[in-house]
Amino acid sequence: MKPKILVVDDDRYTRALIEQLMRHSAQVHLAENGEVARQLFEAIDFNLVLMDQRLPQDTGLDLLREFRAQRPKLVAILITGHADVRDAVAAVREGLFDYLTKPFEDLEALEAVIGKALELDSAYREIDSLRTRLAIESGAPDVIGQSPAMERLLGQVREVAALDTTVLLEGESGTGKDVMAKLIHAWSQRASQPYLEVNCGGLPESLLESLLFGFEKGAFTGASQATPGYFEKAHNGNLFLDEIADMSPKLQSSLLRVLQDRSFCRIGSTSxxxxxxxLICATNRPLAGEVKAGRFREDLYYRINVVALGLPPLRERGDDIIRLALHFLDRYNAKFGKQCGPFTPQAVRALEACRWPGNVRQLQHCIERVVALEPGGIIDAKHLGPSCECQLAPDLQDSAAPSPSPSLAYQEARAEFERNYMRRLLEAAGGNMSEAARCSGIPRQNLYVRMKRWGFVTE
Ligand SMILES: Nc1ncnc2c1ncn2[C@@H]1O[C@H](COP(=O)(O)OP(=O)(O)OP(=O)(O)O)[C@@H](O)[C@H]1O
Ligand SMILES: [Mg+2]
Structure with a gap:
């Protein structure tokens, strides 16, 4: 279904222009004054409102305040004249998505801003619908993931969760292995049974051994009473062994025996x-490499590598970055009692361009920090701070800062910039036009024409 846009402007030319520009990709409704706009807003759930500041009886900003009191997450753009800079600044400060200045000189830029605003609206809506879905699947953790890579993974998780097979989760630190293990439990037939997890890297060998196997009274000094271990407590349920690569060689061979026999003895007992x-295992170091390096038993590796699922790094999850950022924004706003947000287009671009070496955890901390430190209101790129490395990714930096020779005429320099930018953009997107459109904020069709102009695409 096409998104619905409301354009409120008393100038017929502006209304017609936006309608022409957007009518193929959106359902455009027009209002020439506040009265008509109010009636339309009552009746239709708009994805975006473009509002002129100077209307016959109202000011655009006041009308938008009225609309946002009814729908706080409404995404809106204020259209101002060159002289109304103060209104524009107020609009952005109050959390409107952006402002545009009339007359529109660059139609591509106009289309790009509208496109980005619609993306933000759809991200808000997806999160709301996901919340409802998750609330229904009670017990499941909050998992955001609608990018193709995550949709694929979640499909696999759903399938293997229902089977009783051993699962190995592999992925960089902070990609969500713990979350995925909990999801497997929640979606499995064992969901109402115990779920136990232990980090094999966090405990000394003897402690981990007694935690897993349990012990009889008097088995060692301090064993004042018989205690069951996780192998026993997890009976009928799921056991999650995190950081499995850190398990000592001795425990690796004990675990292998348990998995082979499906039985074990408590420490201090022979029955x-x-x-x-x-069993669900996780590692952030690929286990095959650990086997090759002689640090992990090959026979145990084959036992636990029945179904291996790889968690994609955050930088490969496209729009999920923004969905996750909004999700964490809601969470920390609620936690700290603040009203930070929304993100400016610049902040959105910075979040998308960051490489996120610490993955979802790093993004979570970045947003937590912003909400904790900022008093409220819009979040701009500069608020994200250097600590979260939200700068342009190195491969986009070159193209964003071209160095055309000063001896070129302006038009030529611009052309050289564009050619250079398009080439780097296409490379960075791995030749994928949709990805390139998303990264650059240039509508796909438009981008295609430019790429063709520079000979980067042939048909
Ligand atoms: N898809 C997701 N949706 C929402 N939150 C997520 C998602 N993935 C991860 N998180 C959050 O990010 C943080 C890190 O996730 P998690 O602990 O599962 O990562 P990990 O891969 O186990 O990391 P490590 O390798 O360091 O143990 C957690 O707070 C988790 O709630
Ligand atoms: Mg973990």
Whole structure:
């Protein structure tokens, strides 16, 4: 379904221009004054409102305040004249998405701003619908993931969760392995049974051993009473062994025996006990490499590598970056009792361009920090701060800062910039036109024409 846009402007030319520009990709409704705009707004759930500041009886900003009191997450753009800079600044400060100045000189830029605003609206809506879905699947953790890479992964998780098979989760630090293990449990037939997790890298060998196997009274100094271990407690449920690559060689061979026999003995006892748990393991160092380096037993590797699922790094998740940022924004606004947001287009671009070496955890901390430190209102790129490395990715930096020779005429220099930019953009997007359109904020069709002009695409 096409998004719905409301254009409120008393100038017939402006209304017609925006309608012409957007009518193929959106359902455009027009209002020439505040009265008509109010009636339309009552009746239709708009994805975006473009509002002129100077209307016959109203000021655009006041009307938008009225609309936003009814729908706080309304995405809106204020259209101002050159003389109304103060209104424009007020609009952005109050959290409107952006402002545009009349007369429109650059139609591509206009289309790009509208496109970005619509993306923000759809991100808000997706999060709301996801919340409802998750509330229904009670017990499941909050998982944001609608990018193609995450949709694929979540499909696989759903399938394997229902089977009783061992799962190995591999992915860089902060990509969500813990979250995925909990999701497997929540979606499995064992969901109402116990879920136990232990970080194999965080405990000394003897402590981890007694935690997993349990012990009899008097098995060692301090064992004042018999205690069941996780192998026993996880019976009928799921056991999550995190950072499995950090397990000591001795424990690796004990675990192998448990998995082979589906039985174990408590420390200090020789009578075997049966257990039936489903094992989920996670590692941020690829296990195959650990085997090759002689640090992980090959036979154990084959036992646990039944279904391996790879968590994509955040930088490969496209729009999920913004969805996650909004999700964390809501969470920390609620936690700290603040009203920060929305993000300016510059902040959105910075979030998208960051490489996020610490993945989702790093993004989460970045947003938590902003909400904690800022008093409220819009979040601009500069608020994201250098600590979260939200600068342009290195491969986009060159293209963003070209160095045309000063001896070129302006037009030529511009052309050289564009050619250079388009080439780097296409490279960075791996030749994928939709991805390039998303990264650059240039509508796909438009981008295609430019790429063709420079000979980067042939058909
Ligand atoms: N898809 C997601 N949706 C929402 N929150 C997420 C998602 N993925 C991760 N998170 C959040 O990001 C943080 C890091 O995730 P998690 O602890 O699962 O990562 P990890 O891969 O286990 O990291 P490590 O390798 O360091 O143990 C957590 O606070 C988690 O709630
Ligand atoms: Mg983890």
């Amino acid at each position: 075997p006990r049966k257990t039936d748990f489903r």
